[in-house]
Structure formats: structure tokens, C-alpha cells
Amino acid sequence: MAHRPVKFFQVGSFAVGNRLLEEDERSVQAGVERTNALTKGHRACQGCGEALGARYVLDAAMRATEGRLIAANATGCLEVFSTPYPESSWQVAWLHSLFGNAPAVASGIAAALKAKGRTDVRVIGQGGDGGTLDIGFACLSGMFERGDDVLYVCYDNEAYMNTGVQRSGATPPAARTATTKPVGVEPGNAFGQGKNAALIAMAHEIPYVATATVAELHDLEAKVERAMELHGARYLHVFVPCPLGWGAESKDTIRIARLAKETGLFPVFEAEHGEVVSVSKIRRPAPVEEYLRLQRRFAHLFGDPPRTDVIERLQAIADRNIRRFGLLEEEAAA
Amino acid sequence: MRDQLEGSQAVARAVARCRPEVVSAYPISPQTHIVEALSDMVRTGELAPCEYLLVESEFAAMSAAIGASAAGARAYTATASQGLLYMAEALYNASGLGLPIVMTLANRAIGAPINIWNDHSDSMSQRDSGWIQLYAESNQVAVDLHIQAFKLAEALSLPVMVCMDGFVLTHAVEPLEIPTQEQIDAFLPAYEPRQVLDPDDPVTIGAMVGPEAFTEVRYLAHAKQMQALDLVPELAAEFATSFGRPSGGLLRRYRTEGAKTILVALGSVLGTIEDVVDELRDEGERIGALGITCFRPFPIDEVRDALAGADRVVVVERAFAVGIGGIVGQNVRLALSGLPPVVYDVVAGLGGRAITRRSLRGLIEDVDEGSIEPNRLHFLDLDWKLVERELQRLQETRRSGPHAENILRDVGVVAGRSH
Numbered sequence: 001m002a003h004r005p006v007k008f009f010q011v012g013s014f015a016v017g018n019r020l021l022e023e024d025e026r027s028v029q030a031g032v033e034r035t036n037a038l039t040k041g042h043r044a045c046q047g048c049g050e051a052l053g054a055r056y057v058l059d060a061a062m063r064a065t066e067g068r069l070i071a072a073n074a075t076g077c078l079e080v081f082s083t084p085y086p087e088s089s090w091q092v093a094w095l096h097s098l099f100g101n102a103p104a105v106a107s108g109i110a111a112a113l114k115a116k117g118r119t120d121v122r123v124i125g126q127g128g129d130g131g132t133l134d135i136g137f138a139c140l141s142g143m144f145e146r147g148d149d150v151l152y153v154c155y156d157n158e159a160y161m162n163t164g165v166q167r168s169g170a171t172p173p174a175a176r177t178a179t180t181k182p183v184g185v186e187p188g189n190a191f192g193q194g195k196n197a198a199l200i201a202m203a204h205e206i207p208y209v210a211t212a213t214v215a216e217l218h219d220l221e222a223k224v225e226r227a228m229e230l231h232g233a234r235y236l237h238v239f240v241p242c243p244l245g246w247g248a249e250s251k252d253t254i255r256i257a258r259l260a261k262e263t264g265l266f267p268v269f270e271a272e273h274g275e276v277v278s279v280s281k282i283r284r285p286a287p288v289e290e291y292l293r294l295q296r297r298f299a300h301l302f303g304d305p306p307r308t309d310v311i312e313r314l315q316a317i318a319d320r321n322i323r324r325f326g327l328l329e330e331e332a333a334a
Numbered sequence: 335m336r337d338q339l340e341g342s343q344a345v346a347r348a349v350a351r352c353r354p355e356v357v358s359a360y361p362i363s364p365q366t367h368i369v370e371a372l373s374d375m376v377r378t379g380e381l382a383p384c385e386y387l388l389v390e391s392e393f394a395a396m397s398a399a400i401g402a403s404a405a406g407a408r409a410y411t412a413t414a415s416q417g418l419l420y421m422a423e424a425l426y427n428a429s430g431l432g433l434p435i436v437m438t439l440a441n442r443a444i445g446a447p448i449n450i451w452n453d454h455s456d457s458m459s460q461r462d463s464g465w466i467q468l469y470a471e472s473n474q475v476a477v478d479l480h481i482q483a484f485k486l487a488e489a490l491s492l493p494v495m496v497c498m499d500g501f502v503l504t505h506a507v508e509p510l511e512i513p514t515q516e517q518i519d520a521f522l523p524a525y526e527p528r529q530v531l532d533p534d535d536p537v538t539i540g541a542m543v544g545p546e547a548f549t550e551v552r553y554l555a556h557a558k559q560m561q562a563l564d565l566v567p568e569l570a571a572e573f574a575t576s577f578g579r580p581s582g583g584l585l586r587r588y589r590t591e592g593a594k595t596i597l598v599a600l601g602s603v604l605g606t607i608e609d610v611v612d613e614l615r616d617e618g619e620r621i622g623a624l625g626i627t628c629f630r631p632f633p634i635d636e637v638r639d640a641l642a643g644a645d646r647v648v649v650v651e652r653a654f655a656v657g658i659g660g661i662v663g664q665n666v667r668l669a670l671s672g673l674p675p676v677v678y679d680v681v682a683g684l685g686g687r688a689i690t691r692r693s694l695r696g697l698i699e700d701v702d703e704g705s706i707e708p709n710r711l712h713f714l715d716l717d718w719k720l721v722e723r724e725l726q727r728l729q730e731t732r733r734s735g736p737h738a739e740n741i742l743r744d745v746g747v748v749a750g751r752s753h
Contacts, residue, residue, distance in 0.1 A: 070531045072401060073540075080542055088538035093531040095404050096540030097427050101397035104389065108356060108401025108409070109531060111385035115355040115407055121533055139397065142390030 027218040035062040042089035043081040047250025049240030050155040053214045057153050060221040064228035065122045074102035074127025077162040100135035102127045103143040106150040129156040129170035133195050144204035144233045151227045151234045157242035165245040169195045174310050175297045182300030201235040205274035208234040215258035239266045247296025259291035264318035267325040282327045288315045336509040341473035342367030344510045348477040350381045351518045352484045354410040356402035358387035358395045362417040363450050364500035365440035392417035396424035403433035406530040415442035418456045429464025434487035440500040443685040447738040451686020452500040454652040458661050467630040469600040470498040478581035482569045491528045499602040521576050559631045566628050584633040590622035596644040597623045603689050610694045637669040648678045659711035682714035
């Protein structure tokens, strides 16, 4: 009989139990040594995936750099909810310039540090999917192509949430947004659109590209740590559910993020110099319907009659990801 | 020591001796020679320590300068025309954040129709962006203004745009004096930022400000820029002492004593204007010129003092506000409100059209004879026949086609096409 490694799941959530992990593999929510780079008091919605993701990314980067970190932030939810004048939730040197220029601003900071010989200080650029994939895309590509010493992090909630949930270049097919409403012949966002940012980043052959979700914070932290071990342009794409924009329960943020991965809709992987080097396997395969039903942005697919044809097309996207990235454990040989 | 140098090369050398730590630039004519020269100097190590960022757009050029400046580096870029417009959002951001970036603007027209030649439409379009704007009338002044610009920018923590006429200055070769490294080091201390991204003392820069304080923050932008009205003359005086020649300042008067007619202009056309003034003075006309070096902030009191004694003020400007008229003229008229001088707005030299002595003499004759109306927009050397033919076409044919091609065909630049 073939060997099957034992996996520890908590009942219901299918998360790896923190308590069952070795001490150094556990994610720690709070602790005196945690920098809380994005600290309490900010105005993010309850259940905001972006706030959670940013807190873990920044704190992991602060740990990796021993606090020698500067962050450049694009305009967007993360910027707005964290810095209502005269308050700021940032306990890290932080600059917000514009919506579409965070990668270039980060490049400028990195250039200044290099000119000053400050090799100890590292730079992070960050923004949402609109700021990264749409309006800031040229700056991002330029930063990648030049190989500037910046880790750029995109918190992807798949639409322009800050301005009221309009479609972005990362909005998935069929999703309802304020500009792709479930009206007309083809309700929701069109198929065949939406940029695959991680693959585009890989095409620049930069040292490190990774995707992650806020359902697996330890994996997210590990990827930030890995990114900070390397120099040059690096890209981290974090899947962050938005309860407000997706019409989901605040308590379901983690569940939805996990289902995005477990359905295959959001492949979680790492790539170095343009080649995939590791893939997070699906632990408990789930049909896309399980993911879609938790979000009102897909509610129009489950009306009377249900749009099974559209759901099948979404399932086909997930299946293709599963094949393309090898997301399922290979069946043990008989 | 004076060297025979192209304006762009001279500016690049002067900028390099100001020790910028980050240069980020994107190519656009007629600014390219400046950044090419700086790129060479960074690559050879002549300019060090300095990082040269080969960015993918002017928007990124200014954005990288913003990041570099906020991280405490002396940051420089250069652009022109469409490039300035493409970075417009970042221009307002740089000034709003109070970052002392210095930028050379090689003045060039804005399309459409696309045109690479000189006028002031680009810089005038950004006159309200919160940047201090200095205009060079010669390449020596351009060199000197850059050295003063870094000191001015860093003293006020505001960005400064040094405007020099594209091609007319950037590509002109003439004997120029570039101050030595020692001289510039003595004049320009190392950059000491007011705000800096420092992990040891982390600050938030660029926070959101609502109605409760936005007006106050914006007022400070104005108040800070207005401080330049005191600082610019002080720096010019200090520069004269240190470098042994006058350069810069808010304004430059040329033979305005007792002048009844004063021509007002910015940039390189002042050379031609001064020649015309000399000729007419020789002929007994009481005429002078006023060059505005510092256009933002606008030295309203100094302009009033310089022009108050004249009967007629003729503003010759290389840009205009479509739908109303002169831009510099409006500012000058504001300075003279309630005073007797009559102001004439004359648009000249658009898209590289030469402003000749003959045309200027004709203009002054028209003004003297009262054959052109004051307080109305005039275009110097406008080819009325061409304009009227196109207007006629518009009236006769619905699908009259693109203006630019029609006009070029009338001029005979584009080969005729059968219809």
C-alpha cells in the first residue's frame, strides 16, 4: 500500500491546526515582538481581507529586515482606511503618492537608498488590484524590467472597492460589480478578461513571484520572508476577500479565501526567475459552486433558472488551473 | 573659464556639479541631450554617488523623483511638452507633499498638432501646479538658475522647474561658464530634508486630509511659495557675490528708465527684444523691456513697480489660454490694476515660429499708431489668408477634414491630393 502523508485538519475549516505544527512553523497573531506595522484604529470594514493581508505582509517584512523598512502605498482602500488625517495606523516609514505610481515611487526610494549606501533598509511597494494591474501597470512593469530592489505586493480584492465596487482588470468573469451589473444578455463581468498578474510578472523573469491568500497566513509570511532574502524586483500577489464588495459575510473572509484556493480558481504558487518552483496543493477539492454561493456578486448565477452554463464555464477555468499548475496531489500508484 | 558648449551639455554639467543623488528621466525632445549627458556621467562615475533610473514614462520619472526625494535624496529630472503633461498628476503631488525636486523643462509646444519646436504652452499649462517656475533668457542664465534652483527648492522644501527654450537654448552652442565643483559646493550645502522616510523615526507622508484641514494645508502651499519672492532675490545676490556675475532674481529691467513703452516677455526672446529696444532707443523712442525670470510665484509688486511709469505695456508671450487670451498678460494686467498703463497681449513664436526683430518693430509701430486694440488678443505674424481659407472650408463642407492637413496642403508642404 502506498504511503499517504498524514494531514492535520481542524474540523470544518480545513485549516492546518496551528497547535499541531512545530513551534517555529506556527503563525503568531500577537506578541510583544510583533511590530504591528499596520496597527489598531484603522477604518477597514469588519472582515477586510486587505487589512489582514497587509498586517501580516508588513510585519513579516519588518521581522525579515529587523525593522529597516520603507513602504510606498498606492491610493486605494488600504491608504484611505489607514490614514484619516491626522491619524495614521502605520508604524513603518510610509509614503502615499498617487494611485498609479506606487511601483515607481518605490523604485525612487530604492534608488535613493542605494545612492546613500543604505544597504540595510529595504523597500516595499503595495496597492490594490486596480492600482497595481490597471492604472499602475506600466510603472509595475518598468520596475520589474529594471530589476529595482523592491518587493511589490498586490492585495487583490478583484474590483475598485474604494470607489464603490467597480470592475477592475482583476475582476473575475460573471462577477457583479457596479459597472458590470447582472443585467442584459450576459450578466456580470465578461469572460476572457482579467489579467493574470502573477504570470505576467513571471514573464519579466524577475527573481521571485508568489501568490498567497489570507486563509494561509503562515504561507503568506513564509513567502514574504523568502522574498526578503532575495534582491531585485519581486512580486507577491495576495488574494484578499472583500465582504462589502463581494456581498459576503464578514465571518466568511477566511473561508472564501480558502475556497478560492481549494476550488483551483486562485492557484497558490511560487516562481523564481520565471519558473514555478512550488505549488500549494489542494487539500480538499471543492466545486466552484461552493465558493460562488457565499458571495452575492455571483447570486445572479443561482436564480430561477440557475445559469448552470456560466457556472460550468467558471468550473472550467478552475479545472484548467488545476491542470496547468498541478494543484492536485498525484494519485498514489496502485 | 568659458567653454564652447551646447546649452544642454552646459546644464547637464551644472546639474551634475549640484550632486543629484537620483536622476530619473524619460527621453523627449528637446530635453534629451541633458539626460543623455547625465547618464554618461553616472555610467563613467564622474557623477557619483548617483543612481540614474531609466524609467518607462515621464509619469514614472516624476514618481521616482518623488520617492527619492521623500527618502532624503537630492532628485532631478528633465522633460518637455507632452512629457510634462504626462507627469502632471505627479507634479501636483510633488509640490503638495513639499518635495524639493528640481526639473529642467526644455520648453516645447503641445499637440495636437504634434510639434517639437519651442513655445511656452507646456510650462504655462502647469503654472498653477505649485512648482516654482524660473525662466532662462540665455544658456548662461539657465546654468546659473539650476544652481540656484537646488538651493531655493531645498530652502523652501518646494519643487522648482527651470524653464529653458527648447532648441533655441538647449541646442545652441556658445561660450559658457560652468562654475567649478568647489564653487558650487561652497554655494550649495548638502540636502537636509524637512521630512524623510527613515526607519529610525518612521513618519507617514501623504495622509488623507478632509475638509477640516485641507484649506489650511493648501494655504501653506501658497504661503511657502510666496516666500520665494524674498528668497529668489537673496539667492541671486548671494550668487552674484559667489560667482562674480548677476544671474537670476525675480525680474530683469532693460532700459526701462523713462520708457513710455515696455515690452514684457519670458525666456530667450528677450535677446531679440533687447536688440529692438536698442535700435528704437537709438531712433529716439522711449522704450524698454522687462524680463520675468520668476513667473511662479508671480512678483506682482515688483512687476507693478517696473511698469507703473509706462503708457503702454506690450506682453509678448509664447502661449495663450484658448478661449480668453494671454496668460502672462492677465497676470501683468492684475499687477497694473488701477494704474494708467494700457496692456497689449501679443501671442508670438508658437511652435517654433521665429520672433524676428522686423516683426517686433512692426508690432511696436502698430501699438504706437493705435492700429491694434489694447486689452484684446493679438497674434504676431498670423497668416490670415490661411486661416480664412480653412474657415471658409468649414462653412462650405461638412466633412472638411483635419485642420492641420488642410492648412499644410494650402501652405504647400503636403503634396496636393485629388478630390
